[in-house]
Amino acid sequence: MRAFLIASTAAVFLAQLIYGQSSAALEREFRQPPVSTRPQTYWLWMNGNVSRQGITRDLEAMKRVGIGGVMIFDGGTYLPKGPYGYMSPEWRALMKHAIEEGSRLGIDIGMHNAPGWSSSGGAWITPERSMQQLVWTETTASGPGAREIALPQPRENQGYYRDAFVLAFPAAPGEEKPYEELIQNVIRARDSITFEFTSPFEARSITVQAAFDGRLPSVTLESSQDGVAWQRVAGVANPGRHGIQPPAARNFPAVQARFFRVTGSGAGDLAEVRLHHTARIEDWNFKANFAYRVGRQMEMPAPAADDVAIDPHSVRDLTGQIDGAGHLKWDVPAGSWTILRLGHTTTGQLNVSASEAGRGLECDKLSREAADFNFQNTVAKVLTDAGPLAGKSFGTVAIDSYEAGLQNWTAAFPEEFRKREGYDLRGYLPAMTGRIVGDRAISERFLFDVRRAQADMMAEYYYGRMGELCRQHGLKFYVEGYGQGVFDELQVSGLPEYPMTEFWERTPWTPNRTGAHAVDAEPHGKDGIVRGACVRQGGGGGRVLHRGRGDRALAGVSVLSEDPGRRDVRSGPQPDGVPPLRAPAASYRGTRHDHGAMGYVHGPHQYVVRRECRLAGLPGALPVSAAAGDIRGGHPVFHGGTAAGD
Template sequence: MTRVVASAVLLALAAPAPGQTPSSAAPPRGRGAVPQDERRRIHSDAPPRGRAAVPQDERRRIHSDAPPRGRAAVPQDERRRIHSDAAEDTLERGFKDPPDSAKPRVWWHWLNGNVTKEGITADLEWMKRVGIAGMQMFDGSLGVPLFVDKRLVWMTPDWKEAFRHAAAEADRLGLEMSMAASGGWSETAGPWVKPEEGMKKVVWSETRVEGPRKFNGALPHPPAVNGRFQDMPIPPDFEFPMPTDLPGAKPMPPSPPPSPDPTYYADTVVLAYRIPDDEVRIADAQPRVTASGGDIDAAALVDGSFGRTVALPVPADGKPAWIQCEFAQPFRAQAFSIAMAAGQGFFGATPPNGHLQASQDGTSWVTLVTLPGPEPLFGGFPVRTYSFPPTAARWYRVVFQAPAPNPLAALLSLPPFRQFDIAEMELLSAPRVNMWEDKASFATLTEPSTAVTPAVPADEAIAKSNVVDLTAKMGKDGTLDWDVPAGRWVVLRMGYSLTGEKNHPATPEATGYEVDKLSRKHVDAYFQNYVGQVSDALGPFFGKSFRYFLMDSWEAGQENWTQDMIAEFRQRRGYDPTPYLPVLTGRIVESADVSDRFLWDFRRTIADLLADNHYGAATEYLHQRGVGLYAEAMGTGLPTTGDALLNKGRVDVPMGEFWVPLPGQGDQPEHPPDVREAASAAHIYGKTLAATESFTSMPMVPGWGQPPSYLKPIADRYFALGVNRIVFHTSDHQPFVDDAHKPGITLGPFGQHYTRNITWAEQAVVWNTYLARCSFLLQQGLFVGDLAYYYGEGAPISAPFWKKLKPEPPAGYNYDYVNTDVLLNRLSVKDGRLVLPDGMSYRALVLPEDVDRLTLPVLRKIRDLVAAGAVVVAPKPQRPPSLTGFPASDDEARAIANDVWGAVDGKSITRHEYGKGKVVWGPSVEEVLAGEKVAPDVQHNRPQIDTSLVWIHRRRGDADIYFVGNQKDRAEDVLASFRVDGKEAELWHPDTGAIEPSAYKIEDGRTTVPLHLDPGGSVFVVFRRAAAAPSRTRPRPTSTVVATVAGPWSVTFPPNWGAPPQIRLDGLTSWTASADPGVKYFSGTATYTKEVPAAPAWFRPGTKVMLDLGKVKEIAEVSINGQPLGILWKAPFQTDVTSALKPGANRLEVKVTNLWPNRMIGDQQASATKTYTFTDYKPYTKDSPLLESGLLGPVTVSTVTLR
């Protein structure tokens, strides 16, 4: 945050941007029990279909332009002035006193039935008191013991009574209440989901026959096992062990042992395809198999069962483990398949780390395939097939490297990694689709285009004409009656069974199958049941105080089938997938290229179904019931096969997420793109709000350890990426209302534990108000961005987190991501700008260098945009990635590319004009924009080599609003230049609500503003009024230290927290330096008092007297002579004391609050005779480092004059 301080240049922050005011709330379609004005306030997006919602204040402006009947019309320019003044007043009022729509929300976890009405009321009253405007409730369990006398079980009468009490209290307090879309936190699941309604996967069995002959026999039944792949059982859900030795924990009521989960299977098709006559299976070649761990069951590695495993021990000497195959004659292989059955992944088994190697002599080895090992985030799929050039060798071996230690192993009570559990491992003589398991959506790849299948000879591929549909020839008992033609054939019986995914971490009573996300029928049935239960529990508060459901990030695994998949595919892709279904088992049909194209279409169909039938269907149903939907649709790290922008565009409030970085590290790479993606979704789909799950933390960044001053620069980074509604992770429900249960119940290692039990609970109002002021201004008008980055058509797809954009967005310009849906259906050209129906516009459309394969609809639309005057920065497309319309589609695509791109190659020829527009490739985006006379939106000097500012620009009507934040822990004086002409600059300070005129200089169509930014400080620079002159200077403050407040200090501590009632400090030092354990380990608020003499000379006219506390750990409340002077929560810890100070003696009182860790550490010392803290999760040990605490100074008094 920024302030005017002694010897500093006035801060200023500006932003060029006109636009319209935000929609304050277009209510969901359908009935709603909420009064109209209340609905407007709470539903801040989702315009009615077919037209953009007009913001409420804009509607008022339009209506006010019509004069009342019987009165003369006011001249138009006068009306404009009046209305402009009213808009300015509204903007100022909303900034100084932010409305509820701008205030943060919190996630509110009810954990394992530890819920009381008293705790509910206390939680919600605290939220209201400190500026939190709503809570999003989750009912879950994460190893939390039972502490309350009576556990409230999900959806029982007692639970519903408490739930309704929460809604009634929310209504009384004016809080917005929401609830997760299932028990636990992911995703849409419950015990009412029937097996046939659960998530599904493709399964199959194979029968080899040779013709000509008559075949009449039973085809093996495909696996009906619940799991990720074939008969591989579903891995156990991650669990956090429940502590058994916590004081106050009660034994859990006994529950009956769970019965086996029901399974489900249905047939889809029966196909037969002819295979080459020379195809050999490794089992028939009978190699000699040896291993580093001794004897091994080689037959189990090729038996086709993923439920039967082979254990390969990790060698004790640290050397790699290995399995070797020796053949009597050279064996020709061109693919390798391996399946792991267990591992150290957060979500089950992961790919191994190692190599497949070949040798002609058993001594010298050549690597054919590098096995990548576990992947970030979700670990990667444990079943993979790799293609490689045909190789003939007598010896092959697989070398396994032990995985790196799992940082969560101890937390999850995972045993040490001692062996590789291998389900299947096979060399394949016939070609396979490279990494087909991932590309068939049994898993996700960040970039399937990087796993292209190598071309194979036509006689080694399966001809489409040699794929025979035998579905009608199989009886209900699985018996096939078929006259087999000549040749070798594989009969493929295909169907689908359940993935077995359930919601987590839910209580047992709320746990059930995840619903089939690709089926609108099943999703509708799910919400009819679930919403019915919720509305029954809430009664009149449903749609009133209760306004939204919420979907957290996706943790439901993969799904690649639904009952209507073939019909859906045919309707969406325009051709019958049936002859290509063997590709889903890894076989190559027609050619490697055709097979990869089919899998592209298959994944794209799944992504479209997920958007339409899960996120879209959920939103539409909830609108019918008068409520809306927040959703992290679909979350970070490509967790499933989806189109992230399309998903986010289907919901009311798109959400991203960001976590507190690990100490000494930057943001995790997936979080900034995810937040920009959520903001982009809001911008391109005409929504006001972009929300974030905010400040989530892991064990390495334990809760209770970060004050708001630490979190602020993190928030500023994400504000600059487009978030304008903060949702804290998390405010766990506290069932107890006494001091004996602090800091309280937690979501284990996750989240901020931002509850009424934190040490600074009451002081949190200043932090929440800061966030609300920022959010309010960032909700105004429209985002200003010059570039629309098209992120491609394939699936899964999201804003890329695994690589940098190329070409990179240049410094000084901002951008949104756009997807195919928006490109095709919402984007047009007006006056050379790319425009959206809601008023957003961009100067250029950019296709990154790897987006060079475009479908015909996209190519045609780009052609039309360029013809209408658009500037497109893109490589010349190669060919469509889809099989739709193939091969004619390739010819048309080539013709369009030649027309629009001409001979552009990005080297010798870099531009081509087409119609009114042009395409460019080769020059940087900065050069392209300069050529279009588009100057940078923001520029600034760099006083230090590592000066780091973040910024964002919104435009509301004629007002340009810029947010600027300093990311360094030092003050910065910068000159910032904004793309604004003819307007004066103002500085709006979100920490104080103060608004002040700024110095500025207008020159060459830009406005330069001097900014003084505190350490980690931020400010809004607002341009809303015509400049009276081309420049303005402001008086500069001159500061003179007139006194240093030295000791002794009297420090008093509250009772019952282990500290003495009072101590005397001759000098200011950290509490942790005290020899008294009660002081050393104290957590809470202590009060420093001191008499401060003030000289009459301090009180000259035009002079302010400033008190600077120096260093404070962590929050201070200052009063002088009993007059409160505010809460100081970040550097510089300064306050204006002019009004409270008087000549002569003055009583200075400083209340300083630190954090919980010190007391938690003290409670674990061997010398501790009493414990003062209570929690179910203890991230700190007796040896954890103490946090510096208290008033550390030096404390000084300065006089400040303006010159």
């Protein structure tokens, strides 16, 4: 018993000693937070307006207010071009100076992986290495007999086009003759196009398309038997552009008439209008990754009585029989055949808010080689210049918010699809043009497989590959893994060391992002997430609103990355706000969002970083206990709403 009491007393004493030491250490670190818990800040070098003296003054100011790290962005919206273009020898020398100064001051220097803040691209990306989309033309041929058929080339963007496949299948009833031969006259007016057919045409769907650099209006389709009295058939809404200029499409009950009129509402242009005798897959433009919408639970559709479906086993691959001029030599079997010439061209998507020197096409997000090429033209050059400081004071690379939009093709996609989904896509590929293959349910399954394969490719070849390259050089990798793209947000959020997100003072998307990534990080066993904080847009808000949003947004956050002092310069000074736009030593910053021009205070006015956070009711550094804790514990949140613990 005595021995037990002695042992118990010793254990209690030891526990008190350890607790006292840990408590003292916690208090000491709370008063003097270590670098790992200090906030970081975005640091925008705007359009080459940067200097060695300004860099030093900015970093010294950040050191004084407790900043632990910076993320350098090359921006350029609405500012005059400065003397040092992105990745020029002079710009690289300034970047090296910033890294050396960061080492001297104990500030981690990071950079966005490419110019602008979305996503990965620049002047070095050629159309061949850029984001790709599927394009096609249709031609009708009749047999039997040997034919040499001129197949029109699908449309091209920026002078770039490559063939993918030439496929043929038996023509559907009502499509035995070329569509163009059925039209007697086309009448163009200021805001409408009227089609007069040689005889009454039975239509069940419509597809409209704008030019690559145009804007697609919403349109109304009407029918008439005499070209005088008109009846409304259907409205066709603009699906919205996200990278790809998407087609708009609509099914409707069969209508037979000699005249059809398409009338646009609002500004825009129509490059192509096509009426179809057969129905198309419902919302095929979204399901084939031409247009974007938030994911939803899909249900297998029931077949319709008048469906006309392509038998996938009847699809013939004629790709090897077309020459470079687009001439197809084919011994056409009996009957009428529809020939699809399918290829790909660039979406034309440019990086967002890059400087003049850094402006260029976005790289192909489904290509490992394109990701490598972009990395070699940006981060790899800075790594070379950093020398022994690479992976030390130059320690972080980010892919910020994804705003590059969609792509639905890459040259290697057919092989990748077979590898990932286990079957050949050629018999089902007409479904990507909207045609029903097999039946509606089979078409839905195929298009789901297309989306799944492309999501997996983007996760592996873009986000995953960029992470591999960063880790090879000792760099931390931050990713804001959400946006209007062809990827799976939960999947992508598990790839970087630190999933990154943001919260804004007043935007419609803030509630969806403030808690979601703590949940995204959980199944991947992540130690922490990075939160872009204190972002202001427009006027007002005040401390009370900032505090409430901040409490929800910082649940589970281990690194606070501040985007300091955004405000609308038109709104005038605010007593509790940051100063209006100034011209600091290294740079002055500006951009444009939906709510107008905004100024960013920076440079020698870095005190606003700490001040802004205090106004928001947020700490100047994350508490040591929060930064060292489990990001998942006690913070149940879910996508699409406020914190579940509220």
